[in-house]
Amino acid sequence: MASKEPLSFIGLGAMGFGMATNLIKEGYAVTGFDVWAPTLERFTKEGGSTASTPAEAASGKNVCICMVATAQQAQEVLLDGEKPAVPALPKGAVVLLCSTVPCSYVQELEKAIHAAGRPDVHLIDCPVSGGAIRAGNGTLSIMAGASDAAIARGQELLQVMSDPAKLYIVAGGIGAGSNMKMCHQVLAANQIASASEAMGLAHQLDLDLSKTAEALIKSDGWSWMLENRMPRILDADHGPLASAVNIIIKDTSIITVEARRAEFPTPMTSTAEQMYFLGLGKGYGTDDDASLIRLYTEGKGKLGPVKAASTTDDEKLALVTSLLKGIHLCAAAETLSFAHHVGLDLEQVFELCINAAGGSAMLSKVGPNIMKALRGEARGGDALQLADFARDLGAAVDEAQRLKVPVFLGNSALNLIRVALRKAGADAAADSVVSVWSS
Amino acid sequence: MASKEPLSFIGLGAMGFGMATNLIKEGYAVTGFDVWAPTLERFTKEGGSTASTPAEAASGKNVCICMVATAQQAQEVLLDGEKPAVPALPKGAVVLLCSTVPCSYVQELEKAIHAAGRPDVHLIDCPVSGGAIRAGNGTLSIMAGASDAAIARGQELLQVMSDPAKLYIVAGGIGAGSNMKMCHQVLAANQIASASEAMGLAHQLDLDLSKTAEALIKSDGWSWMLENRMPRILDADHGPLASAVNIIIKDTSIITVEARRAEFPTPMTSTAEQMYFLGLGKGYGTDDDASLIRLYTEGKGKLGPVKAASTTDDEKLALVTSLLKGIHLCAAAETLSFAHHVGLDLEQVFELCINAAGGSAMLSKVGPNIMKALRGEARGGDALQLADFARDLGAAVDEAQRLKVPVFLGNSALNLIRVALRKAGADAAADSVVSVWSS
Numbered sequence: 063m064a065s066k067e068p069l070s071f072i073g074l075g076a077m078g079f080g081m082a083t084n085l086i087k088e089g090y091a092v093t094g095f096d097v098w099a100p101t102l103e104r105f106t107k108e109g110g111s112t113a114s115t116p117a118e119a120a121s122g123k124n125v126c127i128c129m130v131a132t133a134q135q136a137q138e139v140l141l142d143g144e145k146p147a148v149p150a151l152p153k154g155a156v157v158l159l160c161s162t163v164p165c166s167y168v169q170e171l172e173k174a175i176h177a178a179g180r181p182d183v184h185l186i187d188c189p190v191s192g193g194a195i196r197a198g199n200g201t202l203s204i205m206a207g208a209s210d211a212a213i214a215r216g217q218e219l220l221q222v223m224s225d226p227a228k229l230y231i232v233a234g235g236i237g238a239g240s241n242m243k244m245c246h247q248v249l250a251a252n253q254i255a256s257a258s259e260a261m262g263l264a265h266q267l268d269l270d271l272s273k274t275a276e277a278l279i280k281s282d283g284w285s286w287m288l289e290n291r292m293p294r295i296l297d298a299d300h301g302p303l304a305s306a307v308n309i310i311i312k313d314t315s316i317i318t319v320e321a322r323r324a325e326f327p328t329p330m331t332s333t334a335e336q337m338y339f340l341g342l343g344k345g346y347g348t349d350d351d352a353s354l355i356r357l358y359t360e361g362k363g364k365l366g367p368v369k370a371a372s373t374t375d376d377e378k379l380a381l382v383t384s385l386l387k388g389i390h391l392c393a394a395a396e397t398l399s400f401a402h403h404v405g406l407d408l409e410q411v412f413e414l415c416i417n418a419a420g421g422s423a424m425l426s427k428v429g430p431n432i433m434k435a436l437r438g439e440a441r442g443g444d445a446l447q448l449a450d451f452a453r454d455l456g457a458a459v460d461e462a463q464r465l466k467v468p469v470f471l472g473n474s475a476l477n478l479i480r481v482a483l484r485k486a487g488a489d490a491a492a493d494s495v496v497s498v499w500s501s
Numbered sequence: 502m503a504s505k506e507p508l509s510f511i512g513l514g515a516m517g518f519g520m521a522t523n524l525i526k527e528g529y530a531v532t533g534f535d536v537w538a539p540t541l542e543r544f545t546k547e548g549g550s551t552a553s554t555p556a557e558a559a560s561g562k563n564v565c566i567c568m569v570a571t572a573q574q575a576q577e578v579l580l581d582g583e584k585p586a587v588p589a590l591p592k593g594a595v596v597l598l599c600s601t602v603p604c605s606y607v608q609e610l611e612k613a614i615h616a617a618g619r620p621d622v623h624l625i626d627c628p629v630s631g632g633a634i635r636a637g638n639g640t641l642s643i644m645a646g647a648s649d650a651a652i653a654r655g656q657e658l659l660q661v662m663s664d665p666a667k668l669y670i671v672a673g674g675i676g677a678g679s680n681m682k683m684c685h686q687v688l689a690a691n692q693i694a695s696a697s698e699a700m701g702l703a704h705q706l707d708l709d710l711s712k713t714a715e716a717l718i719k720s721d722g723w724s725w726m727l728e729n730r731m732p733r734i735l736d737a738d739h740g741p742l743a744s745a746v747n748i749i750i751k752d753t754s755i756i757t758v759e760a761r762r763a764e765f766p767t768p769m770t771s772t773a774e775q776m777y778f779l780g781l782g783k784g785y786g787t788d789d790d791a792s793l794i795r796l797y798t799e800g801k802g803k804l805g806p807v808k809a810a811s812t813t814d815d816e817k818l819a820l821v822t823s824l825l826k827g828i829h830l831c832a833a834a835e836t837l838s839f840a841h842h843v844g845l846d847l848e849q850v851f852e853l854c855i856n857a858a859g860g861s862a863m864l865s866k867v868g869p870n871i872m873k874a875l876r877g878e879a880r881g882g883d884a885l886q887l888a889d890f891a892r893d894l895g896a897a898v899d900e901a902q903r904l905k906v907p908v909f910l911g912n913s914a915l916n917l918i919r920v921a922l923r924k925a926g927a928d929a930a931a932d933s934v935v936s937v938w939s940s
Binding site for chain 1 (some may be wrong): 750754757758761764765766767768771772775776778779781782783784786799800803804857891896898899902905906907908909912913915916917919920922923924937938939940
């Protein structure tokens with residue numbers, strides 16, 4: 063039974079459907095719109111109203127939440143398409159754009175809304191993270207940037223959709239939320255890829271994959287993505303579909319396009335992106351991203367005589383763990399450096415990432431010192447040594463080379479660590495890897 | 502009709518067969534050995550004698566030339582296998598090891614020959630470059646390192662096998678020849694891969710490949726490998742087989758293993774190596790390396806809606822040229838930095854490479870300033886700008902991203918250039934990219 067203000071919700075995909083039905087449960091009268099008719103039917107069964115155009119959904123509602131897949135779709139449904147939402151909104155309404163889009167896009171969108179004669183409409187740049195289950199439970203991580211007035215207007219809804227501890231009001235206004243999400247996705251993009259790379263190497267080493275998974279999840283090679291993707295990596299069909307390769311490609315594109323725009327290097331994410339494009343070329347675009355382990359396993363048995371140096375399962379597991387640690391160290395450095403470059407508050411980025419899908423043991427352990435290094439502050443004396451990472455990751459890369467199998471991210475990470483060690487000296491702390499990205 | 506000293510030749514593969522038959526033509530009595538019987542039969546028809554073991558070939562000959570494929574094979578035929586050559590050699594004989602092997606291996610081999618009770622045997626570390634045709638014509642590039650006494654002993658034969666302008670006596674003794682070859686192969690490995698990457702992008706851009714090839718060969722994107730591989734890239738079957746993927750993988754392994762041993766970063770070569778491993782996983786190991794264009798073309802038509810920004814053939818060709826220029830700039834910097842790190846004479850490396858299979862327009866244009874940068878010398882004021890490379894290569898990478906196709910080397914190069922620009926400043930010269938590899 064709806065008792066709170068009526069609102070419109072555009073984009074009822076896996077995430078949007080969960081978010082919108084959660085709002086119904088919380089007592090809101092939600093009018094949904096989606097281009098895919100069967101979704102609207104399901105939405106009606108959950109107690110929602112439906113509309114046949116964005117304008118019809120938005121008409122008379124003081125709130126419009128938009129959770130479409132891309133910036134292009136947002137532009138269509140809000141302003142440029144057939145019967146768009148914004149012109150139909152009442153005076154002083156608020157638009158919450160929850161889609162993951164480039165910072166530059168959402169800044170342009172605000173200008174376009176004003177230029178379309180609606181300077182009265184409040185826009186909130188509030189991408190989300192956490193997956194469909196947390197969307198349905200109202201416990202998402204949300205990164206919201208906007209004017210104070212807009213935030214005040216949307217605060218209640220942001221709270222309903224998020225875990226109270228995971229609602230981040232990001233300083234910097236429109237675009238800052240998207241920048242925060244983008245930096246989080248640097249970790250996501252690398253750690254989705256590293257999960258497949260590590261388990262692919264484990265397969266090439268003839269390790270038992272279930273036991274390896276269990277051990278890695280408890281190790282310093284842990285990442286949220288590794289643990290989250292593992293059941294689908296281990297599943298013979300890499301199902302059930304939870305997040306498609308096409309989705310993470312959309313996010314890596316935002317990162318690398320924005321990085322080029324900012325003239326900032328993202329060697330780790332670029333490497334992950336090339337690996338995603340490989341998957342796309344094989345027709346894996348609509349498969350779950352956990353299926354990318356196939357990129358690392360397909361050659362097995364075709365490679366002629368190869369001979370691994372490691373013999374025991376413990377030795378092999380140590381190599382796979384080192385591979386993950388080295389990659390995650392560099393992913394953490396790339397993320398925090400990029401966040402620093404775009405002017406985000408590092409502590410807030412860190413807190414968001416360790417509590418969301420970007421978390422990793424390396425980020426938790428080395429992240430605080432990386433932040434100090436970026437701010438030019440002194441670090442403590444008991445830090446992890448960068449040379450140890452180079453040695454251990456080097457052993458994993460050596461072994462992959464003996465097996466003649468690619469470890470794209472592992473090689474990128476090792477070379478970046480070597481570049482940093484050349485500059486910072488052999489006794490440098492692990493956080494010194496950040497010097498690669500520094501000016 | 503043999504009129505010069507009898508010699509033994511071990512390893513009659515594509516290169517060895519040409520070298521050995523050239524020596525016959527030059528008047529030497531050559532006794533050949535190879536594990537593959539049909540080759541011996543062919544060799545007899547060319548006027549050679551044959552032996553059934555390395556020892557039989559070497560027995561009584563003051564010279565033993567070894568042109569097997571790997572260090573492991575060299576160790577077998579010279580010392581450790583069934584009836585090896587070295588113990589059978591007369592006192593004071595000379596062994597010319599022409600195989601491409603790690604510096605560390607040939608240094609160990611010399612010690613092992615001495616330890617086996619044959620300190621009287623002269624060893625020359627003399628890898629070659631130039632392909633089977635030049636092997637047969639006696640116009641190879643040869644990089645020879647050894648003691649003065651050994652070089653004096655082998656000089657005549659080295660001259661017979663090489664183009665007089667392309668025989669390099671490398672200072673530093675045993676291992677220096679292999680280090681020189683290794684640095685040359687950094688260029689080879691990157692430029693074999695970039696030829697496929699560039700032509701793959703041209704295919705994705707719907708360019709006419711024959712016309713593109715013609716234009717690229719005349720452009721600043723030129724490399725010796727691009728021109729040499731082009732007929733086989735354009736051939737529908739990528740034939741006839743001239744140099745297999747397995748061969749360049751052997752060389753990249755030497756580079757990256759030695760680099761890790763030297764704690765030196767080789768981000769470009771490591772990227773190329775991963776791409777070669779991908780080819781291996783697909784079963785392309787015994788195919789010509791020109792066939793690796795398949796790694797860049799396989800996804801075409803499977804990628805869903807993609808939209809290129811470039812429209813005219815001129816625009817598209819400029820993107821492909823920029824891709825090659827950016828990659829070759831970074832390959833030149835990686836090569837010369839690594840050569841500097843292992844203590845080679847940079848002028849000699851440069852001269853060798855521009856006259857052999859490592860040549861590229863970028864090496865010729867920027868190499869001299871890179872060498873000055875490595876030696877800390879002042880450079881002239883009319884240098885190419887690094888920011889121009891970043892802009893042009895960035896446009897190519899942007900376009901590949903729109904098409905959702907991988908450009909592995911292009912992305913590596915762009916990120917390295919961005920790393921260098923962050924440190925060297927926006928008005929840095931192109932040679933400043935070398936700062937990535939510097940300590």
